[in-house]
């Protein structure tokens with residue numbers, strides 16, 4: 134693992150505003166749901182059932198910044214009722230081009246205007262002289278650790294708050310010099326940022342790259358986890374899974390979520406479903422499954438503190 138020097142780490146910590154970075158706002162607890170435009174109408178039709186199952190919602194700022202009129206009013210219906218977290222798509226934290234400060238300016242306003250409790254992004258890149266429209270893996274190298282960490286610190290300094298980074302699913306590892314786990318841990322340490330744990334990404338990567346997903350999760354710094362993602366994937370072959378967010382969560386992924394709770398305590402957890410939407414009752418049954426595993430995790434811990 135790449136370790137930053139103690140002096141460097143303390144200098145990084147001194148440069149960021151908040152002293153308790155990865156203690157997410159207590160309003161974010163229990164089970165959450167990703168709010169997609171295609172889900173808004175059906176969720177509104179089942180408003181009471183949704184309210185009884187869902188504690189918080191996640192939005193992508195790219196989908197909502199600058200919107201007015203009908204969509205703004207629809208968004209307000211949800212932002213007024215649910216605590217929000219924000220999960221970005223296009224910041225390209227690992228990319229070669231300068232960060233889009235104009236976009237970050239809009240994000241800062243979006244977070245404040247909508248009382249968004251935390252902002253997370255992908256540990257990947259999606260632009261290189263234009264948008265690549267996909268999340269590309271950063272090479273697992275020491276140079277890339279420094280590059281990504283510096284950009285994360287730049288974002289944190291600009292926003293005046295810690296952000297969380299999500300370890301992404303990847304299908305090739307060009308120029309790999311260290312393990313994925315060592316890479317992610319090194320970036321977290323050097324950037325002194327939070328972690329968005331995605332148990333489906335861990336599962337997909339573990340199959341595609343031949344490692345033990347539970348061991349991978351146990352190796353992550355649990356104290357940095359802001360919240361957790363759970364999602365479905367596509368089974369292309371026995372040794373190839375594709376992270377699609379377009380189907381139901383599978384049993385091995387639920388098992389990894391339980392493993393994460395056993396390892397780190399119960400954490401706020403959000404269901405990502407991006408297309409091929411099922412009926413709302415079916416969707417909520419998955420949200421309730423999160424709650425059931427959280428209850429089991431609390432019982433197993435003997436009523437220990439729940440985040």
Ligand SMILES: [Fe+2]
Pocket residue numbers: 299331362364405
């Ligand atoms: Fe995710």
